[in-house]
Amino acid sequence: MSPITLTTLRSVPPVFQGQVRDLAVRWALEETGTAHQLRLVDDAERATADYRQHSPFGKVPVYEEDGLTIFETGAIVQHIAETRGLLPQDHALRARARAWMFAALNSIDPDVIALGDIDHFHANSLWAKARRPDLVTSLSIRLAAVSEALRGRNFLANEFSAADILMIMVLRGLRHTPLVSPHADLARWRDRCEARPAFQRALAAQMKTYQSA
Amino acid sequence: MSPITLTTLRSVPPVFQGQVRDLAVRWALEETGTAHQLRLVDDAERATADYRQHSPFGKVPVYEEDGLTIFETGAIVQHIAETRGLLPQDHALRARARAWMFAALNSIDPDVIALGDIDHFHANSLWAKARRPDLVTSLSIRLAAVSEALRGRNFLANEFSAADILMIMVLRGLRHTPLVSPHADLARWRDRCEARPAFQRALAAQMKTYQSA
Numbered sequence: 394m395s396p397i398t399l400t401t402l403r404s405v406p407p408v409f410q411g412q413v414r415d416l417a418v419r420w421a422l423e424e425t426g427t428a429h430q431l432r433l434v435d436d437a438e439r440a441t442a443d444y445r446q447h448s449p450f451g452k453v454p455v456y457e458e459d460g461l462t463i464f465e466t467g468a469i470v471q472h473i474a475e476t477r478g479l480l481p482q483d484h485a486l487r488a489r490a491r492a493w494m495f496a497a498l499n500s501i502d503p504d505v506i507a508l509g510d511i512d513h514f515h516a517n518s519l520w521a522k523a524r525r526p527d528l529v530t531s532l533s534i535r536l537a538a539v540s541e542a543l544r545g546r547n548f549l550a551n552e553f554s555a556a557d558i559l560m561i562m563v564l565r566g567l568r569h570t571p572l573v574s575p576h577a578d579l580a581r582w583r584d585r586c587e588a589r590p591a592f593q594r595a596l597a598a599q600m601k602t603y604q605s606a
Numbered sequence: 607m608s609p610i611t612l613t614t615l616r617s618v619p620p621v622f623q624g625q626v627r628d629l630a631v632r633w634a635l636e637e638t639g640t641a642h643q644l645r646l647v648d649d650a651e652r653a654t655a656d657y658r659q660h661s662p663f664g665k666v667p668v669y670e671e672d673g674l675t676i677f678e679t680g681a682i683v684q685h686i687a688e689t690r691g692l693l694p695q696d697h698a699l700r701a702r703a704r705a706w707m708f709a710a711l712n713s714i715d716p717d718v719i720a721l722g723d724i725d726h727f728h729a730n731s732l733w734a735k736a737r738r739p740d741l742v743t744s745l746s747i748r749l750a751a752v753s754e755a756l757r758g759r760n761f762l763a764n765e766f767s768a769a770d771i772l773m774i775m776v777l778r779g780l781r782h783t784p785l786v787s788p789h790a791d792l793a794r795w796r797d798r799c800e801a802r803p804a805f806q807r808a809l810a811a812q813m814k815t816y817q818s819a
Contacts (some may be wrong), residue, residue, distance in 0.1 A: 492681040499678065
């Protein structure tokens, strides 16, 4: 068996440190006690045809295991979850966890991406100032729904699962805003997830990568 | 075994007919020859606490099978794919199909959603006019990458799979634009997918639902 290789960025601007998506993969690997090695890439390499053979949009992370190369963070985390046990055993809870994995990436992330784009790249544009309030409203309605779903539960599918990993990863794109805190169940769940030793190890490892650069 | 029930909208404005997301689920069911019944809902029901127990954001589709209730189109299509055979048998191609399912929903859909929001709900806003050109550029770069990945392949994972279903569903959100056609491999793949009898049956069934309303 060849070692698992996780490809990620050699360096990123400080504002994105602690939220680049290899964090979710590192976290899943830490939760399951899975050894892995890193391969660091820069923008020039990500633009090459060779890199895009394995990652069509030139993104990170890319995951390699036993000759299998997987792109898309959601697919990588799901692969780890299905093969190494980051999903509930119970049939219904397992389905719930899978649904929340997709919810993180397709029902929450689009608004988070749009808001990050405004705040990090277009903050001084007139269009961004005009657009932002409605976007925040729409996102807050979705966050309230996630918070409601967490009421009376410790985790999205009751026990900790890959769904929590992906939702936390998405919500870390809002760290520069105060949007999560007003939702009490959501904020408590976030703190509960981020206090996990495996998350802390994954975060420290990502930061260490950038400090080495 | 109780029958499969697919919950979807009783009616939608003409511009969204043929692209509401139950289309992807209907298509997956048609491809696998799976009988199902419909449950039609309106906006008032989608707002109820009872509905949101099963669909936290009040969205459609919702899928019920043997006591299991699944929300999120991606999760539903994946469930059908995994249990009824809409993924390649080959290990590497299966991983590729799963990666493209997530790519459709997390790397392409956010820009498609943003563009649809501008064109359908804010077309006359100054911010939307200022924002649109950059968004089209960003989306076109992604579409070129999908087209490149399809070069020399009939489908995203070589053989037809759930990845094609989800990517087609996402790209149908661009039907009001000319953005797909310039990418020759992408446009040919789209036509190949949409010519499938199962897709045609699914589309006709969705349109029939709205005509009955």
